[in-house]
Amino acid sequence: SQQGEEDPQALSIQEGENATMNCSYKTSINNLQWYRQNSGRGLVHLILIRSNEREKHSGRLRVTLDTSKKSSSLLITASRAADTASYFCATDGSNTGKLIFGQGTTLQVKP
Amino acid sequence: DAGVIQSPRHEVTEMGQEVTLRCKPISGHNSLFWYRQTMMRGLELLIYFNNNVPIDDSGMPEDRFSAKMPNASFSTLKIQPSEPRDSAVYFCASSLGGGEKQYFGPGTRLTVT
Numbered sequence: 001s002q003q004g005e006e007d008p009q010a011l012s013i014q015e016g017e018n019a020t021m022n023c024s025y026k027t028s029i030n031n032l033q034w035y036r037q038n039s040g041r042g043l044v045h046l047i048l049i050r051s052n053e054r055e056k057h058s059g060r061l062r063v064t065l066d067t068s069k070k071s072s073s074l075l076i077t078a079s080r081a082a083d084t085a086s087y088f089c090a091t092d093g094s095n096t097g098k099l100i101f102g103q104g105t106t107l108q109v110k111p
Numbered sequence: 112d113a114g115v116i117q118s119p120r121h122e123v124t125e126m127g128q129e130v131t132l133r134c135k136p137i138s139g140h141n142s143l144f145w146y147r148q149t150m151m152r153g154l155e156l157l158i159y160f161n162n163n164v165p166i167d168d169s170g171m172p173e174d175r176f177s178a179k180m181p182n183a184s185f186s187t188l189k190i191q192p193s194e195p196r197d198s199a200v201y202f203c204a205s206s207l208g209g210g211e212k213q214y215f216g217p218g219t220r221l222t223v224t
Binding site for chain 2: 030033035095
């Protein structure tokens with residue numbers, strides 16, 4: 001079963017614009033992770049945010065976590081064509097590494 | 112570091128045949144995970160190991176699926192006999208431990224005809 005639900009399922013923007021993706025989950029978590037997957041490739045880890053953290057930055061990425069609403073968002077600022085990919089949130093409820101992935105958001109950045 | 116290595120990258124086989132997928136995790140990583148990705152079901156965790164010991168295999172779909180990790184640098188996922196509905200991309204991932212980020216291999220695209 002899927003823990004995370006991502007919104008929107010697909011997003012198309014122009015280069016230079018910001019992209020925001022949202023993830024909602026159902027049960028308590030220890031951490032939440034975001035991954036990127038380029039077409040035909042494996043997943044690449046972007047950022048991990050722990051349940052006691054509210055916001056985290058990494059380069060052009062900003063992740064927020066609201067445990068009271070059981071939701072997270074990923075913001076990509078000043079998007080580039082190379083950011084075109086699918087983005088997945090994954091929740092770890094037991095700190096065992098057992099991740100449950102959402103269905104993903106497909107992002108297209110038009111040059 | 113070469114990252115997580117999976118072989119083969121592509122496998123085409125006929126229904127009823129045995130399929131073995133292989134994975135070499137990143138050296139020093141204690142946890143290893145097998146996932147399956149399909150359009151219909153998304154990315155599903157099949158099984159994971161910690162220090163070579165299977166911890167949770169609740170995601171393994173049927174008895175036709177089995178996984179082993181004989182040592183810290185090698186794991187296999189076997190399907191016997193294979194069926195067309197097993198067609199998917201199978202990913203192996205490793206991490207330093209529970210609660211840490213995972214490093215994914217490039218995947219094995221399995222097609223069962």
